[in-house]
Amino acid sequence: MTPQRLEDLVGELSNRRGSRRLRAREALVEIGAPAVPALLPLAASPSKQLRWEATKTLGAIADLRAVPALVERLADSESGIRWLAAVGLVSLGPAAIPPALRAVIARPDSQDLRRAVHHVLHDLTHDNPDLVEIISPVLAALRDIEPADAIPPKAQEALQRLESL
Numbered sequence: 001m002t003p004q005r006l007e008d009l010v011g012e013l014s015n016r017r018g019s020r021r022l023r024a025r026e027a028l029v030e031i032g033a034p035a036v037p038a039l040l041p042l043a044a045s046p047s048k049q050l051r052w053e054a055t056k057t058l059g060a061i062a063d064l065r066a067v068p069a070l071v072e073r074l075a076d077s078e079s080g081i082r083w084l085a086a087v088g089l090v091s092l093g094p095a096a097i098p099p100a101l102r103a104v105i106a107r108p109d110s111q112d113l114r115r116a117v118h119h120v121l122h123d124l125t126h127d128n129p130d131l132v133e134i135i136s137p138v139l140a141a142l143r144d145i146e147p148a149d150a151i152p153p154k155a156q157e158a159l160q161r162l163e164s165l
Contacts, residue, residue, distance in 0.1 A: 006031065010038045013053040021053055029060045036063045043069040051081050059088020064095060071099045074116035075107060082112055086119040094131065097124055098162060101138065101155045108148035118142040134161045 009031075012024030028035045035057070042054035043066075055073050058066040066088065073085035089096035097120075104117045121139055125131035138158045141151045 055084045062091045071103045075113040082116045086116045089120045090123045101159045105152045105155045108151040
């Protein structure tokens with residue numbers, strides 16, 4: 001993979017034609033990890049379309065270097081981008097749990113972030129009894145209409161329990 005080819009594919013993610021964006025996205029996923037550094041800045045683009053394409057591609061590549069960008073997109077103004085970020089984090093497995101917890105600790109007032117983090121935590125823990133025990137108080141707080149200040153202590157406790165495993 002030449003740097004020029006990678007640059008061309010990344011550039012195609014902003015093409016007006018959906019079929020060209022799809023082909024570029026598929027090629028970038030095929031390239032995998034080497035494409036991640038070029039995609040990370042696009043995930044924060046002012047362009048909704050470019051954020052969507054970058055988030056979808058990063059999620060499909062499933063490289064841990066994308067975690068911060070995907071976590072940031074959990075609070076995106078666009079629900080479709082939040083959903084893609086959550087799906088991408090779920091594809092990374094339990095390694096995505098601590099960054100998701102840290103995000104909700106830092107920004108508990110964001111309803112969009114709270115819903116997206118709930119999605120990530122639910123999907124990553126529902127089949128693991130050990131994780132369910134640790135994360136269920138956080139899920140309950142995220143689900144409830146509790147004041148936002150009730151969430152960080154529960155998330156912090158879960159984070160500490162995860163780090164001690």
